[in-house]
Amino acid sequence: MSTSPQSVDRALEILDTVADAAEPVGAKELARRLGCSLSTVYHLLGPLTARGHLVRTADGYAPGPRVAALHRSFQRRLGFGPGVAEVLPRLRRATGAEAYFTAYRDGRITVVDTTAPVTDTAHPFTPGPEPRAHATAHGKALLAALPRAVRRRYLADHGMARLTDRTITSAERFEAELARVRGRGFAVSVGEADPAYTCLAVPLPGAGADFRADGVVRALSVSLPTGDFRRRHGELRAALARAAAGLAARP
Structure with a gap:
């Protein structure tokens, strides 16, 4: 060849x-x-x-079959260990919402794993590269944890396409949104990537320190139909916070 x-x-x-x-x-x-x-x-x-x-x-x-081995190696190198493998289905059972583990590394944001069935090809958030990070809660949580220069380079490389009428496409507005994410400790996207879905995310503890150590930032998130979110946002935030705290407490 x-x-x-x-x-x-x-x-x-x-x-x-x-x-x-x-x-x-x-x-x-x-x-x-x-x-x-x-x-x-x-x-x-x-x-x-x-x-x-x-x-x-x-x-x-x-x-x-080689693809499966490559995928496992990729997950492992982004911190997808036994703890995360246990937390995702537990979070799904506790909330009734699909759960995700996402990560930033080397200028890319990836949905590393999810509880959404592999047969659900219509689901808006699937494992693989995330091209809509500016419009998703997990993308906001990860970008908010990055150094400003790294974040600006990411947005310059990937752009801020308008996906729905709720998508933030202004760099100034987006920086203000990320400041709110850092202040309250969680990110939310109400119909910004997909008009029918809302997602919530929390950066995993030590995100900033992790980035300085290995160049990786990680987040945990859930998504569900927007109508359900409006009734349950407090419950969902609490469940995410508990799941993240549980991961932080593991040796």
């Missing part, structure tokens, strides 16, 4: 295309999407399947 930059980029594009597809993707369709020859696609698919990053099925190519 060629190791030229173009070849590597195309191999990664194949992985992204297969990962994002709802069903297996055939080689001809991959060639069409990449804009290259079928022989080139097969040339790239060979080592990707041999290494377990992809598998060939009767209907096309799908993610392979």
